[in-house]
Amino acid sequence: MLGVASIGAAKLSLAAGGMSLPSYSDSAKVAYVLQGKGTCGIVLPEATKEKVVAVKEGDALALPFGVLTWWHNTPESAAELVILFLGDTSKGHKPGQFTNFQLTGSSGIFTGFSTEFVGRAWDLKEADAAKLVSTQPASGIVKLTAGQKLPEPVLEDRKDMALNCLEAKLDVDIPNGGRVVVLNTVNLPLVKEVGLGADLVRIDAHSMCSPGFSCDSAYQVTYIVRGSGRVQVVGPDGKRVLETRIEGGSLFIVPRFHVVSKIADASGMEWFSIITTPNPIFSHLAGKTSVWKAISPEVLEAAFNTTPEMEKLFRSKRLDSEIFFAPN
Secondary structure (H helix, E strand, O other), X not given: OHHXXXXXXXXXEEOOOEEEEEEEEOOEEEEEEEXXXXXXXXXXXXXXXXXXXXXXXXXXXXXXXXXXXXXXXXXXXXXOEEEEXXXXXXXXXXXXXXXXXXXXXXXXXXXXXXXXXXXXHHOOOHHHHHHHHHOOOOOOEEEOOOOOOOOOOOHHHHOOOOEEOOOOOOOEEEXXXXXXXXXXXXXXXXXXXXXXXXXXXXXXXXXXXXXXXXXXXXXXXXXXXXXXXXXXXXXXXXXXXXXXXXXXXXXXXXXXXXXXXXXXXXXXXXXXXXXXXXXXXXXXXXOOOOHHHHOOHHHHHHHHOOOXXXXXHXXXXXXXXXXXXXXX
């Protein structure tokens, strides 16, 4: 389904002192810090200076096409730095898969050029160019040696580059139900360039997320951050296409126009999702904002082939509940 939807998904895990070498990708994506804290270096297209951003659990970063990044977990860290990447691969080399282009290391771009070309490009003697290109034997990830230093994060560089979803203003807050933070062009301006919508959702123990679907032909990709529960997805002809238990580390895709609903276990559940449109519109099929509340009683009676009494009972429910339903 990742290939069908042209969506990429990946995780990067860095142990203490680990560094992901500078690279760029063939896909625009959103990064979400699942665990730990560290540093991210970002060079925007045509920028003359990198931004060095301190990152921690709950941070979301929008990474458009052409952005060069590096990541680092501090040597004194007691935990791994783990980052989730979700993005659009429709313009990438392989639908459903990110392709990264390393600038250095054994698979770096300049290992493919002749020493003549590298020397001319960098104004170095060919012997020096060959030495510089071959000095880093690793590929992708290295562990810095004792004493190696990287730039310190700059507080001002974080502005407009990262949003902490665990600390941000809530877009939805339903007591005993759940909470939502939506990434948008106001709280994270680069979301517009990425072309994706994203949100962090946390629902409480045994709460339910209303059945609903994306109205704008978008795919939804969801990664369960923590907790556990059950999910059901229903497609055309009323066929249940997915019914499974999900827990921290699970990833699933909701195809276009399919209806999805989730119920949390006793631990509650938290997930991070992207939608393949920057301004997604959802239609809910339960709760006070559902389509049922808008449909006239006569149409509802005819559609369900039911009595006026049953229609009144049905319409009288969920008058105060929105998209999350606490257990009775």
